[in-house]
Amino acid sequence: DTGVSQDPRHKITKRGQNVTFRCDPISEHNRLYWYRQTLGQGPEFLTYFQNEAQLEKSRLLSDRFSAERPKGSFSTLEIQRTEQGDSAMYLCASSSGLERNEQFFGPGTRLTVL
Amino acid sequence: AQTVTQSQPEMSVQEAETVTLSCTYDTSENNYYLFWYKQPPSRQMILVIRQEAYKQQNATENRFSVNFQKAAKSFSLKISDSQLGDTAMYFCAFMSFGAGSYQLTFGKGTKLSVIP
Numbered sequence: 467d468t469g470v471s472q473d474p475r476h477k478i479t480k481r482g483q484n485v486t487f488r489c490d491p492i493s494e495h496n497r498l499y500w501y502r503q504t505l506g507q508g509p510e511f512l513t514y515f516q517n518e519a520q521l522e523k524s525r526l527l528s529d530r531f532s533a534e535r536p537k538g539s540f541s542t543l544e545i546q547r548t549e550q551g552d553s554a555m556y557l558c559a560s561s562s563g564l565e566r567n568e569q570f571f572g573p574g575t576r577l578t579v580l
Numbered sequence: 581a582q583t584v585t586q587s588q589p590e591m592s593v594q595e596a597e598t599v600t601l602s603c604t605y606d607t608s609e610n611n612y613y614l615f616w617y618k619q620p621p622s623r624q625m626i627l628v629i630r631q632e633a634y635k636q637q638n639a640t641e642n643r644f645s646v647n648f649q650k651a652a653k654s655f656s657l658k659i660s661d662s663q664l665g666d667t668a669m670y671f672c673a674f675m676s677f678g679a680g681s682y683q684l685t686f687g688k689g690t691k692l693s694v695i696p
Contacts, residue, residue: 506688506689508687508689509686514682557625563682567613567675568627571617571626573623574624
């Protein structure tokens with residue numbers, strides 16, 4: 467049974483560059499979530515997909531952020547014109563809604579913006 | 581909006597002893613889940629235990645149990661017979677049943693160190 471995977475695990479970029487992260491959820495999980503975790507804080511919700519539809523976005527998700535889940539399987543999160551404040555761990559989670567709504571988390575992508 | 585508060589940034593416990601981590605939350609909802617997640621150093625977050633708000637009985641998973649006080653909006657985690665592998669960040673989280681995304685709202689976490 468393969469868990470949630472994320473790629474890359476680490477990303478260092480210069481301010482102003484664009485970055486894209488990928489998340490592969492557990493097979494057949496129709497719900498996919500993105501969270502952001504900064505140092506010393508709990509994860510904060512960014513956005514949610516049910517199948518390919520993006521159903522909810524947090525106010526944290528500025529217009530520089532865009533997420534897609536084109537075929538209802540993997541998802542990408544793109545950050546344009548990165549800022550130092552974007553430095554964080556970006557976590558992906560998936561769920562089927564059947565296991566009493568348990569969300570299974572990936573290992574995260576740690577972004578450092580120089 | 582829901583909020584989750586963990587008032588203990590760090591705690592330590594001797595191996596084999598018992599420790600309790602505190603969590604309070606604020607919500608106007610009546611139907612929700614509460615969770616404790618564990619995040620070991622440099623490893624991914626995993627679910628420790630969950631509680632459905634409509635259930636009066638406190639959830640138990642092996643050495644982990646909760647004390648759920650709905651009226652007080654309190655949800656503490658008790659770890660019995662602490663083991664070195666329990667060293668981790670522990671996050672309390674809230675999920676509403678209501679129409680929407682079932683997103684998790686997390687507290688800031690408690691860093692637990694188990695001392696040999």
